[in-house]
Amino acid sequence: MTSVTDLADLRPDPAGDGPDRRTYRIDISPVFTIGPKVHGGVLQVISAHAATRALRETAPDADGADAVADLVPVAISTEYLGAPDPAEVIVRAQVRKRGRRISVMDVEIAQGSRTLVHSSVSMARLDHGEPRHATSGALSAMPPEPPADAVTVDGSPLASVINLSGAIALAYDADSAPFVRGEVGEPVLRLWAKPHDVEPDAFFALLAGDISAPVVMNLGLFGWAPTLQLTTYVRRMPAPGWLRVQASSSEVGAGWFEEDHQIIDSTGALVAQSRQLALIPDDTAAATGGKQ
Template structure:
């Protein structure tokens, strides 16, 4: 989806809009909205979606345009804040089935994020062969899960992002909010946009980084800024709720990996991700 096709009525689309800069090919302008803040900076998944939208405009042109991210890896180089941003894209390879490009997001001349991605056309694979041993997380229905309105006030104050999401967490994975983390390193729940915006490949990038850090469930307080995030988009999601599960198996010396799966309302695994995060342990 290019900036001209963006539905400005939805908060996610407004928050990820990129505008091609006149007279400067492959350069786009964006405005980072502080309403997507978590901790001290803009949410990493939202930033990834902005970068991915710019790359879709870069790689999506022509008869064999490739507008859907298949795989995207971003390195977060400095904290992004509310305000203007510039995105610079480059096509590395253009093929018949997939194309590869890079994008950098800058503010005030300082690079905040750099990503490399492979794009294609997910519609071409909609009816392809699917073989998976993965199973969706077993969750209570959304109405029996814990909404953001029940989160501790101190948590909400640091996560304006929550007001932009309809996020319902599995009660079995929110003991950390009451001072009783399970120690398993798992947080899971349901996600949809409260303004009715249905999920698509770009929204899956946000979903892969939408839950609280799994270090909370290990009993480790403090935010966990993302250093690197890779998302694989496997299919265009069906309308409706997304089911998310985030987990970590290893925290060591202030760093942890976090794996995520995103399942759509049809029960299909539509995205997978892994990130490396720096956990700021509260003393």
């Protein structure tokens, strides 16, 4: 079975290494695609794994490696210059700032002769304990697990486009997804997500920041909605169980829309947030699937 843990299977490529730089190769399974192209959140996760590993491998000494051992990607900002195919990619990770509390990494993903993805990754320690202030809403009101009437992706027509269902269990809140009934509604989707074979971790919380189908599907806009830029924040380590996700847009323009994700875990704790800018699907791209 293909697993989200496969996204950490980076093979060293010493030919591209330097004092503050590491190069890796990884084969991306077709499971990690939306339509024919690699999913944007998957590319962030691969970049995050490369940043984490390279920061530790390039530490100047054992003390330096110990100092950054508990730093994880808490913020990643990604520009999508192109859409990789599910095949081998080259991942280059460069240290931009090395610190005991915060480090910053620069990561590129290339395929063939083209750099297709560029990310800036901030490494720090995750938050912990009770928040000083938190708001509640429709996401907190969702049950911790999908109810019987949830729309599961696996085995539904959505699975023909959302190939991620081969590694991730996904179920949509039926009330928030009128598009599955051929109806229209607000550009808000709520869903549950968890890996098939492992409990969610910080990297899966990062992936959940791009897990929803495009919210514009609720407006009757179907097809490929290419992501220009995606920024994701990981706040806490998720508890075991399902993650609850809300994706929404405050304005859908003539050409662009923004989409926000908020992710809480089975205890109701906020574990991740994201915002992306994407293109409205057009008829010429309708056959190619969902978000990049």
